Amino acid sequence: xxxxxxxxxxxxxxxxxxxxxxxxxxxxxxxxxxxxxxxxxxxxxxxxxxxxxxxxxxxxxxxxxxxxxxxxxxxxxxxxxxxxxxxxxxxxxxxxxxxxxxxxxxxxxxxxxxxxxxxxxxxxxxxxxxxxxxxxxxxxxxxxxxxxxxxxxxxxxxxxxxxxxxxxxxxxxxxxxxxxxxxxxxxxxxxxxxxxxxxxxxxxxxxxxxxxxxxxxxxxxxxxxxxxxxxxxxxxxxxxxxxxxxxxxxxxxxxxxxxxxxxxxxxxxxxxxxxxxxxxxxxxxxxxxxxxxxxxxxxxxxxxxxxxxxxxxxxxxxxxxxxxxxxxxxxxxxxxxxxxxxxxxxxxxxxxxxxxxxxxxxxxxxxxxxxxxxxxxxxxxxxxxxxxxxxxxxxxxxxxxxxxxxxxxxxxxxxxxxxx
Amino acid sequence: xxxxxxxxxxxxxxxxxxxxxxxxxxxxxxxxxxxxxxxxxxxxxxxxxxxxxxxxxxxxxxxxxxxxxxxxxxxxxxxxxxxxxxxxxxxxxxxxxxxxxxxxxxxxxxxxxxxxxxxxxxxxxxxxxxxxxxxxxxxxxxxxxxxxxxxxxxxxxxxxxxxxxxxxxxxxxxxxxxxxxxxxxxxxxxxxxxxxxxxxxxxxxxxxxxxxxxxxxxxxxxxxxxxxxxxxxxxxxxxxxxxxxxxxxxxxxxxxxxxxxxxxxxxxxxxxxxxxxxxxxxxxxxxxxxxxxxxxxxxxxxxxxxxxxxxxxxxxxxxxxxxxxxxxxxxxxxxxxxxxxxxxxxxxxxxxxxxxxxxxxxxxxxxxxxxxxxxxxxxxxxxxxxxxxxxxxxxxxxxxxxxxxxxxxxxxxxxxxxxx
Numbered sequence: 014x015x016x017x018x019x020x021x022x023x024x025x026x027x028x029x030x031x032x033x034x035x036x037x038x039x040x041x042x043x044x045x046x047x048x049x050x051x052x053x054x055x056x057x058x059x060x061x062x063x064x065x066x067x068x069x070x071x072x073x074x075x076x077x078x079x080x081x082x083x084x085x086x087x088x089x090x091x092x093x094x095x096x097x098x099x100x101x102x103x104x105x106x107x108x109x110x111x112x113x114x115x116x117x118x119x120x121x122x123x124x125x126x127x128x129x130x131x132x133x134x135x136x137x138x139x140x141x142x143x144x145x146x147x148x149x150x151x152x153x154x155x156x157x158x159x160x161x162x163x164x165x166x167x168x169x170x171x172x173x174x175x176x177x178x179x180x181x182x183x184x185x186x187x188x189x190x191x192x193x194x195x196x197x198x199x200x201x202x203x204x205x206x207x208x209x210x211x212x213x214x215x216x217x218x219x220x221x222x223x224x225x226x227x228x229x230x231x232x233x234x235x236x237x238x239x240x241x242x243x244x245x246x247x248x249x250x251x252x253x254x255x256x257x258x259x260x261x262x263x264x265x266x267x268x269x270x271x272x273x274x275x276x277x278x279x280x281x282x283x284x285x286x287x288x289x290x291x292x293x294x295x296x297x298x299x300x301x302x303x304x305x306x307x308x309x310x311x312x313x314x315x316x317x318x319x320x321x322x323x324x325x326x327x328x329x330x331x332x333x334x335x336x337x338x339x340x341x342x343x344x345x346x347x348x349x350x351x352x353x354x355x356x357x358x359x360x361x362x363x364x365x366x367x368x369x370x371x372x373x374x375x376x377x378x379x380x381x382x383x384x385x386x387x388x389x390x391x392x393x394x395x396x397x398x399x400x401x402x403x404x405x406x407x408x409x410x411x412x413x414x415x416x417x418x419x420x421x422x423x424x425x426x427x428x429x430x431x432x433x
Numbered sequence: 434x435x436x437x438x439x440x441x442x443x444x445x446x447x448x449x450x451x452x453x454x455x456x457x458x459x460x461x462x463x464x465x466x467x468x469x470x471x472x473x474x475x476x477x478x479x480x481x482x483x484x485x486x487x488x489x490x491x492x493x494x495x496x497x498x499x500x501x502x503x504x505x506x507x508x509x510x511x512x513x514x515x516x517x518x519x520x521x522x523x524x525x526x527x528x529x530x531x532x533x534x535x536x537x538x539x540x541x542x543x544x545x546x547x548x549x550x551x552x553x554x555x556x557x558x559x560x561x562x563x564x565x566x567x568x569x570x571x572x573x574x575x576x577x578x579x580x581x582x583x584x585x586x587x588x589x590x591x592x593x594x595x596x597x598x599x600x601x602x603x604x605x606x607x608x609x610x611x612x613x614x615x616x617x618x619x620x621x622x623x624x625x626x627x628x629x630x631x632x633x634x635x636x637x638x639x640x641x642x643x644x645x646x647x648x649x650x651x652x653x654x655x656x657x658x659x660x661x662x663x664x665x666x667x668x669x670x671x672x673x674x675x676x677x678x679x680x681x682x683x684x685x686x687x688x689x690x691x692x693x694x695x696x697x698x699x700x701x702x703x704x705x706x707x708x709x710x711x712x713x714x715x716x717x718x719x720x721x722x723x724x725x726x727x728x729x730x731x732x733x734x735x736x737x738x739x740x741x742x743x744x745x746x747x748x749x750x751x752x753x754x755x756x757x758x759x760x761x762x763x764x765x766x767x768x769x770x771x772x773x774x775x776x777x778x779x780x781x782x783x784x785x786x787x788x789x790x791x792x793x794x795x796x797x798x799x800x801x802x803x804x805x806x807x808x809x810x811x812x813x814x815x816x817x818x819x820x821x822x823x824x825x826x827x828x829x830x831x832x833x834x835x836x837x838x839x840x841x842x843x844x845x846x847x848x849x850x851x852x853x
């Protein structure tokens with residue numbers, strides 16, 4: 014018999030009988046589970062995801078699994094991450110209304126979230142591989158990063174509230190540990206779960222032989238692991254974004270944690286750069302330059318959008334204890350230079366994180382479809398080598414690459430360069 | 434009648450009847466409270482401190498007060514800080530054995546810690562005003578800062594343990610809030626509780642008019658408030674150190690929190706610099722130069738001792754997830770440059786915190802006896818002006834003042850300079 018106090022993974026066949034009494038579902042799609050159409054669509058590694066379609070509407074049911082799917086049940090993962098994901102979605106919705114799917118219901122025991130079904134949205138990574146454009150994409154994402162970074166920090170929040178929240182999230186240990194290992198450490202030595210494309214060995218050896226590069230990566234790991242500036246999404250790549258041709262939403266914040274303000278921004282830009290470098294394998298020659306230019310324009314919009322929104326919030330919502338008006342505006346002094354200096358620090362951190370993400374997606378356990386979908390191994394390694402080389406330059410030179418223009422120039426240069 | 438479940442401040446008359454059944458006391462000093470001699474000796478603002486002398490020994494009983502004494506009961510302070518102080522003392526004793534008083538007993542309800550009585554130790558600040566020397570002082574303090582910084586971080590600790598501890602300490606909100614306001618913010622505008630010596634107005638106006646300086650101070654506040662690199666003492670000044678002529682102990686970690694590795698180091702150096710700048714008011718001309726040189730040698734020893742011990746622990750105890758041997762030594766590469774780069778970052782942070790502490794002790798609520806004991810107001814302001822000016826240079830130039838020698842030269846230059 015069912016014990017409702019005990020976690021049990023859902024199956025499509027059982028879902029109706031187990032969830033038909035949840036008002037948030039029944040009220041939205043219709044109360045008779047016999048008329049529900051249930052499909053399991055999870056392509057992630059950590060969760061079951063069901064589309065539940067009823068006569069009156071459709072919802073998503075997402076349930077955490079107690080292990081990493083990709084490697085079977087040998088890698089256990091705590092169910093409590095659904096608890097943090099729910100908290101993250103609620104906070105993100107407050108900080109950037111409309112940017113994330115609405116949560117209808119949360120069941121802590123079942124590690125289960127019922128949320129808004131996004132349609133006709135498609136995972137952004139797939140759209141980028143398919144050469145589709147999304148209007149307003151970069152501006153939306155830059156704004157999302159700025160709003161969540163600023164409004165989740167002590168620039169905006171009361172310190173007591175923010176510190177209480179840090180305490181709440183400090184229980185989340187295993188999930189950050191995945192990022193700490195897979196993103197920051199594994200790429201730089203021959204870790205067990207690593208794999209990379211044949212032909213990249215000389216480039217990989219170069220990275221692993223560069224003690225200065227690894228020292229800078231570890232310094233950024235230290236910031237990631239012990240800097241609670243704001244609540245970050247924690248896994249903001251193009252697979253965590255769903256878009257139509259004109260609207261985007263950010264999903265899947267189960268890697269949420271307190272972290273550095275530049276973290277999400279850096280991960281995001283890295284994933285656009287990987288989309289950019291992989292394009293020669295996905296586009297016809299006639300479309301290539303135009304689409305690559307569009308991707309670069311998205312990166313430009315992300316960075317510019319972040320700065321613009323951050324400066325706007327700085328001017329209008331600086332209600333926390335940091336950089337108080339008492340020290341600046343109330344004394345007839347501008348705080349604009351202070352804001353720009355902070356933005357420069359955030360940008361430098363972000364570009365460092367960006368370079369690391371570019372490395373780990375080519376060398377560590379979890380790779381990107383942008384490159385993985387490339388059948389021609391020689392072409393794949395040639396494009397990945399560009400990605401790796403630019404990543405290294407970002408890590409080593411992050412403070413010197415302040416302007417978006419410098420970053421885009423660098424991308425263009427590596428895109429024209431044969432590393433191998 | 435007494436309700437043992439309810440907090441009530443001790444009085445010397447009541448202490449015997451209330452504590453005679455505590456084995457940790459009775460077993461150490463004798464079980465008959467009629468033969469105890471109890472003196473209240475607290476000169477702090479936040480606690481009752483009793484010396485309890487019995488026929489067989491002596492202990493210290495420290496009890497938190499629910500308000501700040503200095504300003505009466507108008508400023509309530511949570512009693513839970515005794516809970517954190519106890520945790521801090523236990524961790525510090527593990528990380529640097531013998532460096533802090535031994536804890537014999539902790540009573541959470543009564544916010545009360547029974548601990549080792551230090552004799553013939555004297556508060557170090559008083560010794561510095563009195564011109565006394567302490568052998569091995571700087572080396573001991575540098576080692577203490579390095580050991581607590583390193584062994585309390587993810588350079589050494591398992592991440593799960595460290596993150597759990599961050600969660601435990603995140604409940605401590607009001608105490609860090611005092612530092613955040615009094616140290617980082619109040620000095621830089623006309624905050625209500627501020628006071629400063631007549632004659633300093635032009636220097637103070639200069640500091641408060643310097644938007645770049647204030648921006649750098651707020652950036653360091655942001656690090657202090659949201660960087661959990663290690664467990665810091667939080668209030669490591671010369672009033673939190675007790676010394677004989679050859680032995681020192683660190684006391685009073687009730688401002689403990691997770692914070693930046695350079696914080697304690699910077700606060701500590703600031704207090705030696707204030708001792709240094711105040712000496713012309715306390716020493717006979719024949720002794721002045723010699724004693725000031727000794728104080729500078731202590732600062733040198735603190736900084737050198739920190740680096741030496743940190744590098745030693747780096748080489749021998751790097752068991753945490755940060756900078757793992759897998760990335761360096763196991764690949765036949767030295768991690769020494771990585772360690773030096775991290776030490777440079779810690780030093781830069783420390784010098785920034787140092788400058789801020791020099792400011793707040795002259796401008797904010799809580800001043801130092803080093804300057805406050807000076808009767809001659811003109812001399813006092815002249816010496817304080819040097820202290821303020823050097824503090825500003827430290828804040829503005831912290832990255833450029835890497836070597837101890839540069840710092841000591843700067844101190845000598847300001848010591849010979851008339852600012853007013």
